[in-house]
Structure formats: structure tokens, C-alpha cells
Amino acid sequence: MHRISAVKQQLRLVCQKQRQLISFQQQQRLGSIISQRLIHLLGPHLPTNVASYVPLAGEVDITPLNTYILKQNGHLLLPRVTGVDMSMHQVTGLNQLVRHGKMWQPSSDTCRCDEVPLIIVPGVAFDKLRNRMGYGKGYYDRFLANNNHHRSFLVGVVQEDLLFASIPAEPHDRKVDMIVTETSIIGGKPWKS
Numbered sequence: 723m724h725r726i727s728a729v730k731q732q733l734r735l736v737c738q739k740q741r742q743l744i745s746f747q748q749q750q751r752l753g754s755i756i757s758q759r760l761i762h763l764l765g766p767h768l769p770t771n772v773a774s775y776v777p778l779a780g781e782v783d784i785t786p787l788n789t790y791i792l793k794q795n796g797h798l799l800l801p802r803v804t805g806v807d808m809s810m811h812q813v814t815g816l817n818q819l820v821r822h823g824k825m826w827q828p829s830s831d832t833c834r835c836d837e838v839p840l841i842i843v844p845g846v847a848f849d850k851l852r853n854r855m856g857y858g859k860g861y862y863d864r865f866l867a868n869n870n871h872h873r874s875f876l877v878g879v880v881q882e883d884l885l886f887a888s889i890p891a892e893p894h895d896r897k898v899d900m901i902v903t904e905t906s907i908i909g910g911k912p913w914k915s
């Protein structure tokens with residue numbers, strides 16, 4: 723294994739352990755605070771298509787944001803994994819999700835969408851230089867490397883204690899444009915205000 727990937731893998735394990743220390747109640751509270759901040763920041767500027775995620779255990783639970791997008795009649799796009807590929811599919815309700823391993827994802831009869839100006843990106847850890855570390859499967863890296871998504875605005879979501887000064891980055895890692903935690907906002911907005 724390349725040295726950087728080995729360091730990332732170690733850090734990934736430490737962060738995943740750290741996330742397990744948080745109680746369900748704390749996780750819900752964080753999710754609610756961070757969702758409110760995202761709604762406040764992005765709400766007035768939401769494009770029609772917004773890609774978000776269905777929280778996995780330990781991730782910030784942004785269900786309140788997802789519900790808000792659905793209520794605004796925005797198109798809520800969620801990741802669907804097939805083999806090594808990930809695509810974004812439109813759902814009109816959270817009841818259109820089916821189980822896939824430990825994940826919930828849009829069912830096969832939802833519509834794939836390749837135009838995604840705004841993507842809310844989950845991560846195991848981020849750093850203040852806006853680097854992201856995920857589960858190490860490269861789904862987001864490959865998805866974002868696709869031409870269609872070069873101009874998408876990426877918002878990383880993470881709890882403050884998994885936002886580091888610096889994490890190792892490899893050439894294929896794409897930085898996010900903005901990071902929102904319960905206490906910090908890093909990076910710029912895509913619009914003038």
C-alpha cells in the first residue's frame with residue numbers, strides 16, 4: 723500500500739472509533755444543529771437539484787435537511803451504489819429507499835440524475851484545507867472525477883471534533899468548497915450576498 727493510503731487508513735480507523743463514542747442523542751442533536759445551519763446558509767440559494775446522503779451509523783444525521791429539501795419541492799438526489807459505481811437518483815419521499823447492506827439507497831425504479839449543482843458530501847473526517855476522507859472505497863472520488871460534476875459546489879458535513887488541521891491528501895482527492903460543522907463554517911459560498 724502507498725504510504726499516504728496507509729496513513730489515511732490508520733486515521734480512518736481512529737476516526738471511526740471516535741464516532742462510536744458519541745451517543746445516539748448527541749448524534750441527533752448534532753444533526754439537528756448542522757441541518758439548521760445548512761438550511762440557513764443554503765436554503766435561500768437552493769438549486770432545483772440537490773444531492774445529499776442518507777446517514778450511515780456515526781455520520782451526521784442530516785434528515786432534517788433532507789426533509790426540508792423535499793418540502794421545498796426541490797429535487798432530493800441520494801446516492802445509489804451498484805458495484806463500484808455510484809450515481810445520484812431523485813426521490814420524492816424517504817419511503818423510496820431500499821436496503822443495500824448497511825445502507826439505505828434509492829430503489830432501482832428511481833430516476834438517475836447527472837445534473838447536480840450542489841452536493842452535500844459525507845465524510846469520516848475533513849481538514850481545514852477542505853480535504854475529505856471517506857470510507858476508502860473511492861465512490862465519491864470517482865463520482866466527482868466525472869466531467870458532469872466538475873463544476874458542482876461541494877459542501878462537506880462533519881462534527882467539529884473530526885475536523886482536523888490537516889489530513890493526508892492524494893492527487894485524486896477533490897477538495898470540497900465548504901465545510902459545515904456545529905461550530906465552524908469553512909470556505910466560501912457559491913453566491914454573492
Ligand SMILES: Nc1nc2c(c(=O)[nH]1)N(C=O)[C@@H](CNc1ccc(C(=O)N[C@@H](CCC(=O)O)C(=O)O)cc1)CN2
Binds near residue numbers: 776778802844857862
Ligand atoms: N451516507 C452515506 N452514503 C453513502 C456513502 C457514504 O459515505 N455515506 N458512500 C461513500 O462512499 C457510498 C457508499 N459507500 C460505502 C462504503 C463502504 C462500504 C463497505 O464497507 N461495505 C462493506 C460491506 C457492506 C457491509 O459491511 O454491510 C464491504 O465492502 O466490505 C459500502 C459502501 C454511497 N452512499
Ligand SMILES: Nc1ncnc2c1ncn2[C@@H]1O[C@H](COP(=O)(O)OP(=O)(O)OP(=O)(O)O)[C@@H](O)[C@H]1O
Binds near residue numbers: 730854859
Ligand atoms: N478518479 C478515480 N478513478 C479511479 N479510481 C479512483 C479515483 N479516485 C480514487 N480512486 C481509488 O479509490 C480508492 C479509495 O480512495 P480514497 O482512499 O481517497 O477513498 P475515500 O475518498 O476515503 O472514499 P469514499 O469516496 O468512498 O468515501 C483508491 O484506491 C483510489 O485509487
